[in-house]
Structure formats: C-alpha cells, structure tokens
Amino acid sequence: MIRQNRRRTVRAIVVTALFAVASLTAPADATAESGKDANCAFIVHGSQPGRDASPISRACGDTATLNAASAGKTLLVRVYEHAGWRGGRADIYGDDGPCDRKGYLIDVSAVGWGYRISSYRLYGACHWSHYSDIVNNTSYGQIGDVEYVGDRWNDFVALLKVWSRV
Template structure:
C-alpha cells in the first residue's frame, strides 16, 4: 500500500487522488454501563453525558448513579430538586439532583465539586436546568468548593447565557 501511494505521489496530483486509501474504520464507542459510586468514593473515571442521578445527603457525600443504574427505584428515591442539562433548552445529557431530606429550604443543599461527584466530563458542562421540590434559587460557582466567581438564578433556566454556559463547577439549590 505504501509503495502504491509513493508511486502515485511522484506521478503527480491527479494520479495521487485516484489511489487515495480507504478511510480508517470507525472507532467503536463503549457501551454505557451501569455505574454506581457509593457515598464518599471519588469519581476517578469520566462518566459520559448520559442520564445520571446524584443523591445529596445532609451528613454524607453524594451518591452518583449513571446509565442503567440511574433508572432504578433506588436512584429515584428522595426528592427531585433539580435537573441540569448539557445542552440549552433542556437538551443533551441530564443529571437529576435528589435530596434525602425532603424539599428545599432556605439553607439548601449543594454539590461541592461536580468533577469529584460525577467525573471530569460533567465539570463545566451545565447549559440549562429546571428546579423542583420547592427549589427556586440556584447559586453556581465556576470553581470547585464554592470558590471563584458566582452567579444566582431564580427559576428554570433554558440557557445560562454565553457568560455562564459550561462554567459551573459547584452549586447550591435552595428555596
């Protein structure tokens, strides 16, 4: 094959185009598998932008479930507080934020570090969100641990705006 390409290239551009090699075969994509991470275990892998559920616990670290594990009864337990999306207008991959302590209150609950909770691919990936469970206010930071610049939104947001699209690394939802 290499000899044919070299001969075609030395013969001129018209001949070289005639013997272009076939395109490489497509790279197979990994199947989405059920992924459950117990409270306190850090996310070392990168979770794809499928459907995830992140359950926030007042006393413990959050529990993340993605793919098939996000569609279980256990994952759907607790109060739905928020769903964020990777695309504008509530499209793309989605993460449901659930709380184990009922609906939102003034103190709220937070995701201290999206990357540690769900993996690096979810960090700085929020483009829109919806509020539920009495949550009306979302405060987002562009750094983990509630650090960096911050912004507050009230109600559902079909697009975070050019200045905050794909920028959130930590957040708090409250009533």
C-alpha cells in the same frame, strides 16, 4: 494486470471500510461521552458541619437500580449539557427532603458534571439557584429554571446551590 487491479480494488475497499468505521465510531464515542451519565442518578446528602458542599454519591445502572436508588429521595435539579435543556442530562436528588431556605450546595464537579452544564431545571420546591466556579470566587444567581447559563458560565459551572424561597 488483472491481479493488480483486484489488489487495488481490495485495498480501496479496505481503506474505504476503515474510514467508514472511523467516521461512525467518532460520533458514537462522542455521544457516549456526552451521555455517560444517562443511566446515573446523583444523590446529595444533607449538609454536614465543617463541609462546604453537601456530600454526594452516584448510582448507576438499569431503570430498576435507579428507581431503587432514588426511592424516597426528592428530585432537586436536572442539569443539561446544552442550552435549551438539550443534550446529555443528569438528575440530582436530595435525601434530606425538598429544598428549604438552607438548600443544598452541590459540587457538580465531584460527580463529573463540573464544566459541562449549560442549562438546568429546578424541582422539589427549589426556586432559587446560584452557580459558581470551583473556587467560589465568582457567582451568578437565578430564579427558576435556567435555559442558558450564558456565555461566561457555559461549561464553567462547578458548584450549584439550590434553595426554596420559603
């Protein structure tokens, strides 16, 4: 009888431990997924003739690696996963200088941020923005930072164009 009680107790401890580990692992994985680009910077290269969006590359690593990759580049936009500039974020730099009237057309889906954006902030003389879906058949324009892209566009932005008003 004592042996059976010990087995039940051990089983209960093991099952409880497994559930505890599973419950701790799920949020950690979700956080890792949402912040998977926390140590990455995206570099948008000057637009090229015949291309719809500017070519974009990704640099990931420690702070020194990111600083080296973004050196001499202009921070254009910081995108966020949640409204109010919260949650996971990604910095997007331009290697063709700050925004001008031509601006940058950024295919955020090419770097894993398509259908994740809820808010963003503009930098580097970028004052205007325009976001659209992947087929670019619907869009919405904004002036300045965007605290929330709205229910229609939340987690649906695939292309982001930023430019200067001068």
